[in-house]
Amino acid sequence: MLFYAFAGAAVIGSLLVVTQKNPVYSVLALIASFFGLSGLYVLLEAPFVAVVQIIIYAGAIMVLFLFVVMLLNVPREDAAEWDRAHPLYRPMAVRIGGALALLLALELAWALSRTAGLGGGVADQHPAVSSVAELGRVLFTDYMFAFEVTSILILIAMVGAVILAKKKEE
């Protein structure tokens, strides 16, 4: 029951993101969608992911989105015009894209229908890591190398952000 509430919120939020004309409304709808996802994570007994979803996605990333909207500051009418003129809106592209999306959905449905009798898979073999302390323990023992590599990844992102977005020196 709760699942459907959260999933519905997430899906409706995402639909609103795509259909809104005003980009700022899209961004706000995206926040609603993120909250729905966060609720789903709670149901999956992943509280840490749920909280991180709120802090990082609904917090930091949304700020970034808003700044981009402000930075570009496309007037609504221009944006609509651009939308119509965009090559991706040509009927051929829309049809092919739609067909591919449908194909992916069908494949997923096929795979899911075929695996109904397969059993829980992961859930049977691993107890859920639900407490954050337990997560910390796993992260810093089994996944310690991956954790350290993440820092390099973040560092590249930092340097990249600075060189690509900073004002030119000259």
Add this chain to the structure above:
Amino acid sequence: MISSSFDAIIPMLCVALAGLVVLLAEAFRGRDEKMPIGGLAIIGLVGAGAASILLWNRNATSFGVVTADNFSLFVNLVLIGVGILTVMFSSQTIERDGIPAGEYYAVMLFGIVGMMLMGQATDLLVIFLALETMSLAVYVLTGIRREQQQSTEAAFKYFLLGAFASSFFLYGVAFLYGVTGSTSLDRIGTVIAAQSMSGNPMILLGVGLLIVGFAFKVAAVPFHMWSPDAYEGAPAVVTGFMSTGVKAAAVAAFVRVFLSSLEPMITDWAPVLWLIAAATMVLGTVVGVAQTSLKRMLAYSSIAHGGYLLAGLVAGNDVGKAAILFYLAAYALTNLGAFGVIALLGTRERANDDLRDYAGLFKSHPALAVLMTFFLLSLGGFPPTAGFIAKWYVFSAAIGSGYYGLAIIGVLSSVVSVFFYLRIVVMMFMTDRDARPVPAPITTVAYAGLVLSLAGVLYLGVLPTAVIDFAQASISTIF
């Protein structure tokens, strides 16, 4: 735990430390101070190379997710070679193009760390992290000339499509984890083999998504759309770096995942990869013929070479594995050399990468024209260059596994590709027009880099046995 051995990550550690030092040096650099930052990068790379050689035959593993078997060490050495040559060419071009040196080298070194990790990781999650590390670095390098619209556009396209491909890859990892309960390649392999799951749709879906992710990075045909734009828009040296380094790393991980843990399912994925490989070879060649920009033409050529590499993967036998390694080395040297020449001929305002810009090159820059000729011949697969042996080796692997059709397609497309490589050679030697803006005189370091690549190309072409033995020794320890 922390007490586990660090041996296997020493090569990466060297490069990462060099990257950190470069970044700090850049941070504390005075306003107009010049620093030998490229030298620092080379020191780190040479250290990593030495470490890789010392680790040979030791089969070290670290943290349970990183291995330093001979296969990955061979790939490491190729990547280090790519790094060193790129630094040598960059020494001339970054100043000319006004690229911020410190950041450029730091990002490049971190990118090499990601590439090395691609080859060394034995866990899908770590492979994904490595993939992201490598890709992020390359996106930044592609767009590093911000004042150029083309460069920015290329970076943007590459980034958007690359992010998509990464999510496909991650989705595939999730499916495999869902069924087997592990992201470790060993575990996945044993679970799949033990339970004969090859018909399991979840696994098939996961494998399919993994193929999408890898094929994107290798620029194999249905997923190659990004590469001509990205290769053309990026600065020429960066194009050389990404067309060799990214490809080598992605192929290494591709081979490791598919020929170790997914080996039991070879009958499921081999036909798919057969199709992808054939389409890649044909399309890369045919479309390449129609290009007028040299960079774009070499981009398609690089797509076609991805197809030859995949042919070795489809073959899946020992010859194929060794052939892939040899091919990676040969292709890296050749392609870097070719892009090095293009980079050196450019000027700040204009890349000079149009085919007509090469008319009469022999008159104005005889040495460069001769070097370029050798690289092009090697790309086309003429004896006595590295490209010939590499192609012959790959096709013999395909025939060895009974894939006659694939070998025939490969040979035919190489024959067609000769047309466009020779067209450039004819342009350089037999036409007279010379109206292109004269590039700055070429520095010794950059020349040395070109000569080094040429020496490598000829060495691999004339005396390939040592490296072939080396490649065969590399694959004997795993799989």
Add this chain to the structure above:
Amino acid sequence: MDGWGGILLLAVIGVGFGIVSVVLSYFLGPRNPTPEKLAAYECGMPPVGDARERQSVKFYLIAMIFLLFDIEVAFLYPWALAMRQLSWPGLIQITVFFSILVVGYIYIWRKGVLDWGPEYDPDYKRPPKPGPAVVKRYRYGTRN
């Protein structure tokens, strides 16, 4: 699912308070609008121009760097909770992780990304002032 009841309650009260306030004031509040009252509230000043002005790219850069450090800090939380179990190895790992990112921080700082004021020009010559006072000039900011 234990312990989430409180959070749910908090969310319900938070959202409910907002809704109840708006609805109540809609029904209870007296309404006699004047043009002044209908104008957008901007600290008592009459509002000028569009609210959606083009922002500087600087905001964007800061937001991006904030995001990256936000991710970094998110990793601190599980570590802090498991700190006693992990003991020294855990501390070493988090130190390595942070040291690598501190390099990035130093880089950002020295590059002047965090400088917000007008740019400092080291070649700027202060016009001579009358009087014997020696004005010491401090270097601040960075040399980009």
